[in-house]
Amino acid sequence: MNSCLRVDTGHVSYPIHIGSALLQQPQLIATYIQHSAVFVVSNLAIAELYLDRLKSALDGFVIDEFLIGDGEHYKTIQTVEDIVGAMLASGQTRETTVIALGGGVVGDIAGFAAAVYQRGVKVIQIPTTLLAQVDSSVGGKTAVNHTLGKNMMGAFHQPSAVLIDVDVLNSLPRRELRAGLAEVIKHGALADADYLSWLKTNAKELLSLHKNTITEMVLRSCEIKSRVVSEDEKEAGVRALLNLGHTFGHAIETLSGYGVWLHGEAVAVGMVMAADLSARLGKLTWEDARYLKSLVEAFELPSSPPGNLTPEQLLVAMARDKKATAKGIRFVLLNALGDACLEEDVPVEILRRTLQAGETLCCG
């Protein structure tokens, strides 16, 4: 069951291929490479598992590669400079196609390197984690972290194609699988209540990687993501709804130190906090807030922030978020399950109650 979706932002259009054994289809990958040179960016762990398979599929191309270390702490501008250096040293021109083979960190770094290399070369995203497959590889957001904040240097750089081979999920550590499922829950929460029910019904199959169920899920999530991105490439409007859970989540990640929490784990807590805040503001029923919390827990994800973070620390970190405007912190909240909205005028005393709630989040 292989599927193809299209992202069409008006000025660029590209396909997302979803299915099994895509890495073994040379003719599929070759379609998206215009010249002979390919520069693969991956990391050590993924390269060991899949780089040879990819190289076999790229028979006939001139392939160079750069492997980065594993983990969010490599997501720096220094790594981008190193990639650019390796590309220059191997004589890459503006006609080179970069292939990002890896999870969200590899996709973000390689995508940004492609965005800035000689002011921009093409990139193909081959995401190898669930999080990257359903979220970060689609939509063209690339970035690296700054010591003062996550994803603070970056670019919108749409890929030529996204190739999602669900087989690679078999090698994914269970913790990362769950982290990816957080973004999947997010898609349902912001855009499709039926999808949330489907996820609840299929939780067991999904956690045990039943192939057809996983493929259907990746497809449904990519449909939601690509619909939103097609409508709003540069996050001027509706795309911001994809940040559900992220204002809280980024604060948790930043304060805990990059890499201690997985992004998806922080987003899971952030969604529960957003649901709690939505309920406190009278937008969402407490019942629906609890339902979302229970779904997060059904997928074995954390549902409350670490106890050592004070509300004041969280407030300061959130005020520095990219989604903040001069007016104040911008939240994605829920009017109902499947119906998200933006809100800039949250009274700080209500926000504090959410930040203090801890394990009683969504308990009303």
Next chain:
Amino acid sequence: MNSCLRVDTGHVSYPIHIGSALLQQPQLIATYIQHSAVFVVSNLAIAELYLDRLKSALDGFVIDEFLIGDGEHYKTIQTVEDIVGAMLASGQTRETTVIALGGGVVGDIAGFAAAVYQRGVKVIQIPTTLLAQVDSSVGGKTAVNHTLGKNMMGAFHQPSAVLIDVDVLNSLPRRELRAGLAEVIKHGALADADYLSWLKTNAKELLSLHKNTITEMVLRSCEIKSRVVSEDEKEAGVRALLNLGHTFGHAIETLSGYGVWLHGEAVAVGMVMAADLSARLGKLTWEDARYLKSLVEAFELPSSPPGNLTPEQLLVAMARDKKATAKGIRFVLLNALGDACLEEDVPVEILRRTLQAGETLCCG
């Protein structure tokens, strides 16, 4: 005599204002700032001369600033990271407008910082050197250098407006004025033979900064530049012609070490070398090649490469140029004065003759 041109690339459109005392017109600058926050990037020397004037014109805005050191060796990704850090520390959001006040180096760095800060904020270019006024501030090219090559990390990021106050040229060192005139000669050479004659006739007035003559020249050069950029924002075609002299010029700059040669000086030599190569290939008459060389010399610019660079060194450096393709080094050559063309298939033995000619360039 204040003028306004427009760059219109199809998906963005912005004005270039050219005239006297523009920095004293608060209402003009304010037109291009959408929110209250402004972040000025400048360098120490320029800030001392013009920052107070700019700040007076920005009365009512919240102004933060970052000053970089003077010179091409600050044009690194480290400086961009420092600017991003300063922007984060001062709480800049995605609504901030960056103002680049300075020469080409400041414009390139500040423009790139604006391009990547939280995936892109607006930038206004206020160029203070002739080179920046007639060339680098128009067209949205931003970049920093990599140790392995000039302008190797960058982005296309069009400004919201370009404000060119010709009065600031009075404080420009004479060597930099001449370097800017090299790009002016380039505009005539690639697009307008009449403009070349006008330049020859007015060389004395231009070198002595006669205000009306200089203003007319900046306008004519910006017209050529903006016409080309409007036609081809991302250098897929005709825009590449603006690189006349740059393939040779960048090689000279890279090999001499950044900052030893001014960019315009290297471009001046590069144009003479391009004219020589064009004549050797039978495209341009030797007479026209000599005319271009004599014009370069009339503006007191160098017309031959440094004697210590070997043809082999130049060849290697050129092969690494951004304008190189997998096929080979891409040259901008001249069919005639005012008529440039791209050429990828230059026989290396003819190229070597140009690289060996030294002071006998264009002597036929």
